[in-house]
Each structure stands twice: as C-alpha cells, then as structure tokens.
Amino acid sequence: MGAPGTVSTAPPLDISLLHGWFSPAFEALAVFALVVALGRRSDDGRHWFWIPMAVSVGGAVCAGAWFWLDTQGWMPETAPVTFWFFAGALAAGLLLAVVGWRSARWWRRTLTVVALPLVAIGVALAADQWSGYYTSVDRAWDGLTAGPLPHQTSPAKLVAFQGTNTPTGVIVPIAVPANRSHFRHRTEYVYLPPAWFHTPRPTALPAVIMIGGVVTTPEDWVRSGNAAATADRYASAHGGVAPIMVLIDPTGSLTNDTECVDGPRGNVDTHVVDEVRPYVISHFGASPFARHWGVVGWSMGGTCAVDLAVRHPDMFGAFADISGDLVPNAGDHAGSVRALFGGNSAALDRFDPTTVMVRHGNYDGRLNGWFQSEGRWADSPRGGSTPQIRAAHSLSTTAARVGIRTVFRGTPGGHSWAYGANAFVDVLPWLMSALR
Structure with a gap:
C-alpha cells in the first residue's frame, strides 16, 4: 500500500532480466x-x-x-x-x-x-x-511504455493527504523553468519522504540531487537504482525521515552526454544550481542551507556529483561519487574538449574536479565526499583494477588534502545499475548523518 491518491505499481511480471531463466x-x-x-x-x-x-x-x-x-x-x-x-x-x-x-x-x-x-x-x-538498466520484465515494460513510477501522484493531490501517516514516500513530477540555463530537459521528479507529510513537518529535511549515467532518464534512479525503495526502508526505521530526493534530467535525451557541465550540449550546471535547487526550496520547503543539500550520482552522475559539490560548496554539504570518472569524459581527451566545451581547454579546467579543488584550497571540513567504485585498490604502480577505482582513489586523495572529509571504497561488482543501487544502500545512512 502507498499513500492515498498515488499509483502503486504491483508488478504482475516480476521476472528477472539479470538472473534466472x-x-x-x-x-x-x-x-x-x-x-x-x-x-x-x-x-x-x-x-x-x-x-x-x-x-x-x-x-x-x-x-x-x-x-x-x-x-x-x-x-x-x-x-x-x-x-x-x-x-x-x-x-x-x-x-x-x-x-x-x-x-x-x-x-x-x-x-x-x-x-x-x-x-x-x-x-x-x-x-x-x-x-543493469532494467532489472525485470515489469520495470522494462513500465520504462518503455512511460508508465508511472511507484507511488507517483500529481502535485495537486499532495494537499489531500497532508498530515497522514503514509507508509511510503510519494513521487511527484515537476516542471522546472529553464529561464537561465535554456536547457531543454524532460520531466523531472521529486521524492517526498513520509515525514514530509507529518504535522508538524520536521524542519530541515535534507535534499539530495540524484543523477544517473550517460544513457539515462530522470526516472532511472527509481526504476533501475531502487532509490525510492531504499529511502522507504530507511524512513521506516527512522520515524518516516529520509531525504527529499530530486530526480533531475542531466542530458535532455538518451544520446546527449553532457557530464553536467555548461557547454554546447546544454547548461546543466546552471540548471541544477540556479533552477532546480531554488525550485525545490520554494515549492517543497527544503532547507536553503548548503549543509542540508547533497548530490548522489552513478557513472556519469558520479562525475557530476563531485563536480557540482566541489564547484559549489556554498550550495552543497555532501556528495557521493559512485563509479564516476576522473574528469568530465565524452570519449578521449580531445573529443571531450571538443564535444563538451566547443574546443575550449580553459573551460574544461573550470569543470575538472581535481583542478577545481586545488584552486579552491581548503574546504575546512564543510564538505563531505563518498568515493566508491567497482574494483580493487592496491598501493602498486598500477594502482586499481579498473579506471573508475583509480579515479575514485585519485579524487579522494586530492579531496582529503584540501579539507574535504572523505570516504573511499572499492568493492566487487561491474559497471552497472545493480552496482549503483547496492552502493546507494550503503551511502544513504552516511549521507543522512553528513547532512544533519
């Protein structure tokens, strides 16, 4: 059962696409x-x-x-x-x-x-x-037919069950104006935890931007990353408290790798910082303070997460980089500079997390970073067993040197949504603690 007035998807075809027959x-x-x-x-x-x-x-x-x-x-x-x-x-x-x-x-x-x-x-x-994009037949069907997300409702219906004890969070579509970025994004979503409906509502519920990979839709962290289910489980053990999760569109289409930078493929950094964040604060009562805002991303989204946070420590207090790259990456170096920045190498420096952190200097412990990737790390000339674990180690080392409180983890798995979903289970309790 979900909240009243929501669409509860009870899958009749819960047949695994990743395991089994x-x-x-x-x-x-x-x-x-x-x-x-x-x-x-x-x-x-x-x-x-x-x-x-x-x-x-x-x-x-x-x-x-x-x-x-x-x-x-x-x-x-x-x-x-x-x-x-x-x-x-x-x-x-x-x-x-x-x-x-x-x-x-x-x-x-x-x-x-x-x-x-x-x-x-x-x-x-x-x-x-x-x-690992679709885990089961029913999720593939919902995704391919644009079916509603679990416990999705319309913004107009939120008032109807304000003050109720909803057993799960509720997901609502949002239409964020792009007056500054002019980024042509698809429908984005907000997950509201059960505590959001309590009377009185807890103050300073943390808010977290959720970003997927290169081939992505705003729904992916729910359909493929199980983020809503993970947040619901956390909420059930913590009096309904979980983060407000903002499921953004970082690409505008399935074939537009933006890496969340401002460039020819779209001004996504501006969209997140100057449009999405203020919208969620004004429409859903999220805290305006940086210490209550986080960013979580997998794959390209992991690169986006660290980039957004280290570039804007006045707006974010924590981030989780799951299987991200060392720098915004749309192919080889020359191709990335050309595609993402119109050939302007100086523009790349403004979005290279390592360069940004070094130029910024001491963050004074005001920013928290979780770096995790598939693979093993070893203190040897080769370092890690995958490019992502080597990137995570390099970024976490630099982050620690400039006063960012860091966690670094290398765990078994592949570069898939299943890995990202499992990582988020571990990230969420740490994130809630970091955003208090």
Whole structure:
C-alpha cells in the first residue's frame, strides 16, 4: 500500500532480466529461430560464399561498435560475450536474409521475419545484462511504455493527504523553468519522504540531487537504482525521515552526454544550481542551507556529483561519487574538449574536479565526499583494477588534502545499475548523518 491518491505499481511480471531463466531461454529461442530460418536454402553452392561473407560483415559490425563505444568511454571490454554474439548475428542474419529472400520458401521467409526481431531483442537483453538498466520484465515494460513510477501522484493531490501517516514516500513530477540555463530537459521528479507529510513537518529535511549515467532518464534512479525503495526502508526505521530526493534530467535525451557541465550540449550546471535547487526550496520547503543539500550520482552522475559539490560548496554539504570518472569524459581527451566545451581547454579546467579543488584550497571540513567504485585498490604502480577505482582513489586523495572529509571504497561488482543501487544502500545512512 502507498499513500492515498498515488499509483502503486504491483508488478504482475516480476521476472528477472539479470538472473534466472528468462534471458537465457529467450536468447536460445532467438538463436534457434535464426538458424532454422537462414539454414541452407539451395544446393547451388552459393551458401559457401555468402556464409563467410555474412560472418565477415558481423565481425566488422562488432569491430565498429567496439571502436565507437570505446571513443564514447563506455568500456566495451566489459560487455558480455552475448552482446557481441547477438550484434554480429543480427548483422549477418540481415545480409543472409536479403540475399536469400527470393529463393527461400514461404515458411522460411515467415520465420525470418520473426527471427530477426528476436535476435534484435537478444542484443537488447545482452545490453541490459551489461548495464543493469532494467532489472525485470515489469520495470522494462513500465520504462518503455512511460508508465508511472511507484507511488507517483500529481502535485495537486499532495494537499489531500497532508498530515497522514503514509507508509511510503510519494513521487511527484515537476516542471522546472529553464529561464537561465535554456536547457531543454524532460520531466523531472521529486521524492517526498513520509515525514514530509507529518504535522508538524520536521524542519530541515535534507535534499539530495540524484543523477544517473550517460544513457539515462530522470526516472532511472527509481526504476533501475531502487532509490525510492531504499529511502522507504530507511524512513521506516527512522520515524518516516529520509531525504527529499530530486530526480533531475542531466542530458535532455538518451544520446546527449553532457557530464553536467555548461557547454554546447546544454547548461546543466546552471540548471541544477540556479533552477532546480531554488525550485525545490520554494515549492517543497527544503532547507536553503548548503549543509542540508547533497548530490548522489552513478557513472556519469558520479562525475557530476563531485563536480557540482566541489564547484559549489556554498550550495552543497555532501556528495557521493559512485563509479564516476576522473574528469568530465565524452570519449578521449580531445573529443571531450571538443564535444563538451566547443574546443575550449580553459573551460574544461573550470569543470575538472581535481583542478577545481586545488584552486579552491581548503574546504575546512564543510564538505563531505563518498568515493566508491567497482574494483580493487592496491598501493602498486598500477594502482586499481579498473579506471573508475583509480579515479575514485585519485579524487579522494586530492579531496582529503584540501579539507574535504572523505570516504573511499572499492568493492566487487561491474559497471552497472545493480552496482549503483547496492552502493546507494550503503551511502544513504552516511549521507543522512553528513547532512544533519
């Protein structure tokens, strides 16, 4: 049960996409259908030419995808083998379907029309297993069909149950004007903890900006990162008290890597600091003081979190950088400077967290930072086992030197939403303590 007037999503298809039987069974079905549909179609020997050609095309597509993902900083070496298999199989299957279409029997044509979409879904399933973006069938359905978030309501209905003891928090969509940033963002959301509805309302409830990865929507910290469920569990053990969480849109679309900077792809730093933060203070009664505001991010969002906090210590008192990069990163260095800052290297320095911290000097313990990433850290020439753990160690070391109270953690896991969700479970109690 949720708060009155909210949409409570009780999933009828709570089938895991990351573990269990569903994904392997579906992938096996896709392979079987493709093999039957595109099996040997003639005895004239042409298949001995086209099969190697199709394999070559599939390999070329995989190589091109690897190169593109690498230039975007997406670490293709961490992708599962099934991702490359299905990507190559889809390209090869398309070629064989085209060249063999006229000579194929009707039932093979029909099966081909079914098999190729199944293989395409196999690519998507493998990509999802890589990223952990959708954990189950119902969450994928809600995300792809733009279904409501759990316990979502409209702002107009909040008054109706003010003063009630809601067992869960409530999520409301917000429309933040972008008069200063001119950033074209999608609908953003605010999670209001149960204590927000108490009478009297607790003073100085902490507020936390939540930021996802490069390919993201504002809903991702709820659908993929379980942030609302984690906050609800915390609230149930603390008299309904949990942070006001602000689920922002850092990209404006699924293909616009902004790294939360101000640049050609959007003035996201300005949007967060000068538009979102004042809006939440004025509309939801959040504290205006920096010591009650935090930023949490995973992947690109982790880079955003540390950047926003060290650039604006007068507005944020704590941050959690989960699996972020060392600097705002949209590929290699030259590509990042060009894409994010229009080729202006000096502009990059204004958003390089290390440079910002060194130039700022002593933060006098007024800022708290949590740095966590997948991987192991060792005091050796190589350092950490992943780029993210090396970035976390470097940033946390610099932060400690300039008077930021830091936590540094390296834990097992992959670069996925599942890791970010688990990390937030550990971050939340620390964050609530830091934002008192």
